[in-house]
Amino acid sequence: MRAVLLRDLRLSLRQGGGFGLSLAFFLLVVALVPFGAGPDLGPLAAVAPGILWVAAILATLLSLDRLWALDMEDGSLPLLATAPLPLESAALAKAAAHWLATGLPLALAAAPLGLLLGLPPAAMAPLALSLLLGTPALSLIGAFAAALVLGLRRGGPLLPLLLLPLYLPTLLLGAEAARRAAEGEPALAPFALLAAVTLLSAAAMPFAAAWAVRVNLR
Amino acid sequence: MLAARGLAVARGGRPVLEGLSFAVPPGGALVLRGPNGVGKTSLLRTLAGLAPPWAGTLQAPDAAYAGHLDGAKPALTVQENLLFWARLHGRPLDPSLLDAFALAPLRDRPAGTLSAGQGRRLALARLAATGRPLLLLDEPLAALDRASADRLLLWLRAHLAGGGLAVLAVHGDLALDAPALDLAPHAADPLGAEAAFL
Numbered sequence: 001m002r003a004v005l006l007r008d009l010r011l012s013l014r015q016g017g018g019f020g021l022s023l024a025f026f027l028l029v030v031a032l033v034p035f036g037a038g039p040d041l042g043p044l045a046a047v048a049p050g051i052l053w054v055a056a057i058l059a060t061l062l063s064l065d066r067l068w069a070l071d072m073e074d075g076s077l078p079l080l081a082t083a084p085l086p087l088e089s090a091a092l093a094k095a096a097a098h099w100l101a102t103g104l105p106l107a108l109a110a111a112p113l114g115l116l117l118g119l120p121p122a123a124m125a126p127l128a129l130s131l132l133l134g135t136p137a138l139s140l141i142g143a144f145a146a147a148l149v150l151g152l153r154r155g156g157p158l159l160p161l162l163l164l165p166l167y168l169p170t171l172l173l174g175a176e177a178a179r180r181a182a183e184g185e186p187a188l189a190p191f192a193l194l195a196a197v198t199l200l201s202a203a204a205m206p207f208a209a210a211w212a213v214r215v216n217l218r
Numbered sequence: 219m220l221a222a223r224g225l226a227v228a229r230g231g232r233p234v235l236e237g238l239s240f241a242v243p244p245g246g247a248l249v250l251r252g253p254n255g256v257g258k259t260s261l262l263r264t265l266a267g268l269a270p271p272w273a274g275t276l277q278a279p280d281a282a283y284a285g286h287l288d289g290a291k292p293a294l295t296v297q298e299n300l301l302f303w304a305r306l307h308g309r310p311l312d313p314s315l316l317d318a319f320a321l322a323p324l325r326d327r328p329a330g331t332l333s334a335g336q337g338r339r340l341a342l343a344r345l346a347a348t349g350r351p352l353l354l355l356d357e358p359l360a361a362l363d364r365a366s367a368d369r370l371l372l373w374l375r376a377h378l379a380g381g382g383l384a385v386l387a388v389h390g391d392l393a394l395d396a397p398a399l400d401l402a403p404h405a406a407d408p409l410g411a412e413a414a415f416l
Contacts, residue, residue, distance in 0.1 A: 003305040007291070014293040075287025075341075079348070082266050082283060083306045218269040 001085060001093045008097035011070075012063075022102040023109065026059040030113045041118035048117035049127055049178035053171055056106045056131060057138060061163065063102055064142040065149070065156040067094055068213060072150055081217055087210035095136075095143040095205070103135030119182070126181030133194045134174035140201035141166050147212035170197055219243060220265070220352060220383055224274035226406065229260040233272045233406040240399055244351070247374075247384040247394060252401035258387035259285065261401070262354045265385060279383065282350035286357060288341035292330025296321055296340055299329050304347040311347060318373045319343040320366065334361040342370060346377070353377065353384040359392070 033051055037044050071077040081087050110131050111124035119127065145162045149155030177190035219241070226236035234257035242248050250258045263269050264276070266283035290299045297316075304311040316322040319339045324332065329340060338361045345353055353374075359367050371393055374384060386392065 003302055007294070007302050010298075011291055011293055073287075074289055074291065075285050076289035076291070078263070078266065078268055078283050078285060079289055079303065079344070080306070081268060082281060083348075084280075084308060085306055217263075 001089045004080075004085070004090050004093040005097050008094055009100060012097065012101040022059040022063050023105050025062055026055050026106050026109065027113065029055040029058065030110075030116060034116055034118075045118035045120065048114055048119040049123070049130075049182060050175045051117060052110045052114060052119075052127060053131070053134075053175040053178070056103075056110065056135060057167055057171060059106055060102055060135065060138045060142060061160055063098070064139075064146050064163075065159050067098055067143055067146040068150050069146070069155070072216075077213070078217060081213065087213060088206045091143055091147070091209040091213070092140075092202070092206040095139045095209075098143065099136050099139040103131075103139055107131035107135055122184075123178070123182030126187065127178040130174045130178040130181075130191065130194060133177075133191065133198060134170050137170045137194075137198040137201040138167065140198070140205040141170075144205045144209040144212060147209040147216065150213065151216040170194070173197060219277065220248075220279065220385070221277045222274065225264075225271055225276055226273035227257055227260045227264045228269065228272040229257065234260050235401060235404045236273065236406045237404055238274070238399075238401075242383050242385070244381045244383060245378050247378055247386065247396035249392060249394070249396050249398040250385065250387040250401060251398050256401045256405055258401060259356055262356055262385065262387060265352070266354050279351045281352040281354050282345045282348040283354040284341055284345050284356060284358070286360070288329075288337040289344060290329040290332075290337060290340050293328060295326050295328055296332070297325045299340060300343055300347045303344045304349075307348045307350070309347070309349045315343050315346050318346070318369065320369060335363055335366060338362055339366055339370075346373065351382050353382065355384065355386045357387060357389070359388060359390060 030052060034044060068077070071080060080090055107128055111128040114124055114127055142163060145159055145166065148162065149158050152158065173190045173194040177187050177194055180187035180190060221241045223239050225238040226233050227238070228234060240248060250261065252258055262283060264271055265278055266281045267278070268283065294302070300315065301311050316325060319342060321339060321343055324336060329337065332340060342358060358370060362370065374394065378384060
């Protein structure tokens with residue numbers, strides 16, 4: 001498992017594309033929103049957690065279609081699928097590598113970027129926490145969806161459509177947790193539910209992804 | 219031991235080959251012959267366990283399958299590519315492999331900069347790095363020059379002498395003492411399959 005994780009991390013660092021692109025896209029969206037929304041920081045601060053969460057989801061989507069497709073294109077997937085490492089573990093390792101290369105940098109960059117949206121300093125820690133808890137679910141669910149569209153010639157454009165409903169619970173809970181904590185309301189419930197979504201994804205998605213890859217390899 | 223009895227093989231949900239029976243003992247090889255599209259690749263993928271047999275029984279040891287693609291990451295070096303496949307199969311990388319496939323001078327080159335023949339050698343070395351007993355080679359000689367083909371055969375004979383097995387799909391001549399299996403007589407009748415379905 002470590003071998004797959006390290007390989008995917010090394011590839012995403014070396015090829016650009018994954019790591020840099022998602023982060024740059026995230027920065028761009030968050031930096032552009034204040035210009036589009038006008039100079040009044042009041043309403044902007046109210047929706048800042050939501051904007052940051054939506055931007056994080058869009059940035060994650062950007063690199064997801066490469067998760068399995070690159071291995072399919074260059075022919076390494078058959079050998080990976082017949083390796084002694086169960087494909088389920090490989091799926092988990094790939095999702096983890098994807099999260100380390102996209103989700104983690106996004107979660108760390110989100111709080112300082114919140115300044116641009118007028119996010120009060122007290123809200124930064126809960127926002128970063130909600131992204132840290134929630135973005136692993138995005139990578140795990142994404143690994144499954146990316147495996148589903150693997151057999152299609154142009155599966156990339158289908159991926160966002162497929163993921164839209166699957167990402168909704170994570171987005172709702174994540175943005176709600178960050179918003180409640182920012183406004184000083186009790187936020188334990190959404191945080192706990194968000195963690196539950198991530199844990200459930202970690203338990204189920206590797207199996208679903210491995211199943212989808214196997215079907216596509218037949 | 220690789221053994222098949224009454225094996226039928228499907229591609230895209232349709233049987234392409236049927237009634238295949240063969241046995242390859244350890245140290246033996248089997249050469250698949252047949253025209254384009256007869257189902258050589260489908261048979262190799264079934265032997266690798268990527269697709270379930272359509273019918274019949276199949277007994278196969280752990281296999282390593284190489285398709286038409288090289289399966290190398292262009293951004294990783296030759297050495298890193300081989301190291302990954304060795305580690306994935308829980309083995310250290312045998313340094314003599316680099317010499318066996320004449321990859322030692324290319325060790326630190328990114329795989330994306332290799333020529334077609336060099337990439338092919340990396341693809342074959344990758345299979346060797348897995349240490350799997352059964353090798354499934356789809357057109358291994360494509361893009362290889364004479365010297366590289368000889369090197370591959372030399373390594374393959376050593377693999378077989380060590381008790382390994384190999385199934386190869388080749389079109390050209392192969393200087394390997396192995397029985398050939400002509401797949402053309404085993405081609406499944408698509409109309410017959412349809413009639414059985416109806």
